[in-house]
Amino acid sequence: MKNIDAFFQKNFLWGASTSAFQVEGAAYSHGKGVSVADIRTKKKNDVQMDTTVSVDHYNHLEEDVQLMVDLGLKAYRFSINWTRVLPNGDLSKINDEGVQFYHRLLDLLIKNNIEPIVTMFHFDFPYALVEKYDGWVSKNAIEDFYAYASFLIKEFGGKVRYWLTINEQNVMVGQPEILGIEDENKTELYRKSQIANINMCVAQAKVFKLVREKYPDLKIGPAVSYITALPENGESQNVLLAKTVEDMFSFSLMDISLRGNLPKSLMNVLEEAGIENYISDEEKSILKEGTANYLAVNWYCTTTFKLKGSFDPKTPQLENLEIVKNPNLDYTKWNWSFDPIGLRYAMQQLNDRYPNVEIIITECGWSEEETLEDGQVHDSKRVSYLKEHIKQLGLSIYDGVNIIGFCPWSFIDLLSVNDGMEKRYGLVYVDRDNFNKKTLNRYRKDSFYYYKEVIKSNGKMILSKDD
Ligand code: BG6
Numbered sequence: 001m002k003n004i005d006a007f008f009q010k011n012f013l014w015g016a017s018t019s020a021f022q023v024e025g026a027a028y029s030h031g032k033g034v035s036v037a038d039i040r041t042k043k044k045n046d047v048q049m050d051t052t053v054s055v056d057h058y059n060h061l062e063e064d065v066q067l068m069v070d071l072g073l074k075a076y077r078f079s080i081n082w083t084r085v086l087p088n089g090d091l092s093k094i095n096d097e098g099v100q101f102y103h104r105l106l107d108l109l110i111k112n113n114i115e116p117i118v119t120m121f122h123f124d125f126p127y128a129l130v131e132k133y134d135g136w137v138s139k140n141a142i143e144d145f146y147a148y149a150s151f152l153i154k155e156f157g158g159k160v161r162y163w164l165t166i167n168e169q170n171v172m173v174g175q176p177e178i179l180g181i182e183d184e185n186k187t188e189l190y191r192k193s194q195i196a197n198i199n200m201c202v203a204q205a206k207v208f209k210l211v212r213e214k215y216p217d218l219k220i221g222p223a224v225s226y227i228t229a230l231p232e233n234g235e236s237q238n239v240l241l242a243k244t245v246e247d248m249f250s251f252s253l254m255d256i257s258l259r260g261n262l263p264k265s266l267m268n269v270l271e272e273a274g275i276e277n278y279i280s281d282e283e284k285s286i287l288k289e290g291t292a293n294y295l296a297v298n299w300y301c302t303t304t305f306k307l308k309g310s311f312d313p314k315t316p317q318l319e320n321l322e323i324v325k326n327p328n329l330d331y332t333k334w335n336w337s338f339d340p341i342g343l344r345y346a347m348q349q350l351n352d353r354y355p356n357v358e359i360i361i362t363e364c365g366w367s368e369e370e371t372l373e374d375g376q377v378h379d380s381k382r383v384s385y386l387k388e389h390i391k392q393l394g395l396s397i398y399d400g401v402n403i404i405g406f407c408p409w410s411f412i413d414l415l416s417v418n419d420g421m422e423k424r425y426g427l428v429y430v431d432r433d434n435f436n437k438k439t440l441n442r443y444r445k446d447s448f449y450y451y452k453e454v455i456k457s458n459g460k461m462i463l464s465k466d467d
Contacts, residue, residue: 007394008459013115013405015075016068016427016451017363018057019122019167022414024081026058027051031095033087035124036135036180041415054415055430056440058101063442064412065108067428071448072455075115077362077407078105079122079167082148089126090144091151099155106159117296117360117407118160119223120149120207122167123178123417130180136196137181145203146210153215161218163211164296164362165204168225170253173197178417194273201256202283208257209290221292222257223362226250226299228346232306232324241307245321251353258295258354260288295354298363298409302326302342332367334423338381340388347396347403356402364389365409365425367416370445377429377445386451387462394463408451412442427451 021027021037027050028034041050057064068076083089084098109116125135126144133140149165172178176193183189204222211220229245231238244265252266262270262284270276304326325331330338343364350359366385370377386408397403413426420434427448432438453461 007397007463009404010458011074012458013075013117013360013407014455014458015073015077015115015117015360015405015407016071016411017077017407017409018411018414019079019119019124020081020084021051021054021122021124022410022417023055023057023078023412024084025052025054025056027054030058030084030101031087031097032081033083033089033095034127035081035083036127036130036178037124039127039180040177041420051415053432053437053440055413055432057412060440060442061101061105062108064428065105065112065114067442067444068109068114068411069112070444071427071452073114073411074455075117075162075405075407076109076411077117077119077164077360079119079124080152082121082124083126083128086126086148086151087128089129089132089148091147094151102156103159106156110159115162116160117162117164117362117405118152118156119164119167119362120152121145121165123172125180127180135180136199137192139199141196142199142203142206145200146206149207150210153211153218157215157218162294162360163218163220164223165207165220166200167223168298169197169200169204169222170249171225173200174249191273191275194270194275195278198270198275198279198283201253202279202286204257205260205287205290207290208292209286212290212293219294219358221294221296222253223296223298224250224253224257226254226297226346226350228299228302228342228349230302230304230326230342232304238305238307241321242305245305246349254295254350254354256287257292258357260291262287294358294360294404295350296360296362297346297350299343299346299361300364300409301337302329302339302346303337333369334367334419336367338366338385338388340385340392343389344392344396344399347393347401348399351399351401359401359403360405360407361393361403362407363409364406367423367425369422370424370429372429372431372443375443377443379445379447382427382445382447383450386447386454390454390459391462394459 229242231242247265255263306322306324366382410425412428413424413430416423429443431441
């Protein structure tokens with residue numbers, strides 16, 4: 001294979017990711033308002049495991065950025081905690097201490113030549129707005145998100161070039177309690193989650209439009225979870241099923257964000273939920289005019305689907321899908337597969353559908369239960385996950401996919417969305433567990449040292465001439 005040196009461009013964004021509520025802590029202090037993520041983790045978990053402390057990034061800011069510098073990061077993807085900046089969720093109150101916290105972080109990153117990639121909303125919707133008008137089920141949320149996003153761009157736009165509007169809208173719609181939407185009636189819950197889906201689409205399109213019109217130097221896109229679906233076997237109906245899952249779950253959101261239209265797969269869903277007329281003509285034009293100018297993709301693995309009962313792709317019923325283990329792949333304890341070639345396949349799919357769009361992988365990682373041994377963590381599986389996935393990423397660039405950055409999940413151990421501190425993803429270990437805050441000291445794992453070398457060689461050490 002030729003031109004290995006040119007696979008990863010000179011200014012490739014070698015990064016790492018986190019999100020605010022999963023690392024910051026200080027959830028109920030320093031002027032911050034309460035978010036759905038705070039409430040949700042408190043309900044679910046032991047008090048030590050909620051967002052009150054997380055991994056205490058709020059009080060370890062300088063130390064954590066120094067670790068990023070030591071790792072050689074070229075980019076850091078993090079999120080702004082909506083209620084740290086606007087405690088009530090709207091512009092009725094601005095928490096200056098919260099605003100200054102992010103200025104401090106950004107200044108440190110910039111000083112060290114680390115490109116910030118900033119998510120506006122990562123699972124932490126303001127709880128006050130759920131109480132006030134049922135959150136994303138109301139069109140009021142569109143205006144409040146727009147006001148929040150405009151505030152962020154005005155305040156931090158001079159320091160942040162790469163913006164992400166909403167993290168994994170598609171995951172939140174599938175798991176609506178993350179948005180603060182609950183209902184005992186399943187049909188009603190489905191209807192509400194699809195209303196929220198549409199409202200989020202319109203809200204982010206308004207922000208895309210704002211950036212296109214007023215801030216042409218900025219990059220803005222959605223962070224979409226791309227569930228790459230494999231059929232259980234080669235039967236046509238299973239292949240069709242896998243394709244339908246991708247269309248419904250991932251491509252519908254990417255189509256809206258990048259092409260500005262409501263794809264048929266989404267229209268079918270809205271019809272099924274009885275809300276096909278919920279979106280107004282004016283909102284449809286906002287979707288058309290407000291499109292993203294790059295794409296952030298969260299990609300961990302492929303998922304293999306099996307058909308249960310009958311399946312009509314025109315009115316797909318998720319109850320008729322079953323996720324099964326693929327006998328050809330390894331899995332984490334939580335059943336996420338190890339499938340690097342799946343990543344190359346996924347990247348080709350994206351490039352075929354959205355030719356030449358700039359892509360940053362904003363999440364990609366391997367989870368393990370881990371303990372510290374003599375100050376070290378030998379996370380060999382994560383090292384091999386990184387090696388194999390970065391290799392496939394290089395090959396995807398060779399295939400012609402316009403990948404400009406890679407940010408593994410996660411820079412540091414953090415609260416997993418569903419499994420607390422038990423499920424670790426970090427390159428940096430944090431000394432705490434589910435039930436005990438311990439010292440909160442930081443330790444570099446083997447994967448930290450490995451990734452550091454990869455960055456230093458600009459990926460070349462992985463792509464040998466024999467591949
Ligand atoms: C993504 C989220 O869905 O997956 C992250 O953007 C999350 O916030 C990650 O942590 C892994 O999921 P989990 O449930 O293992 O934390």
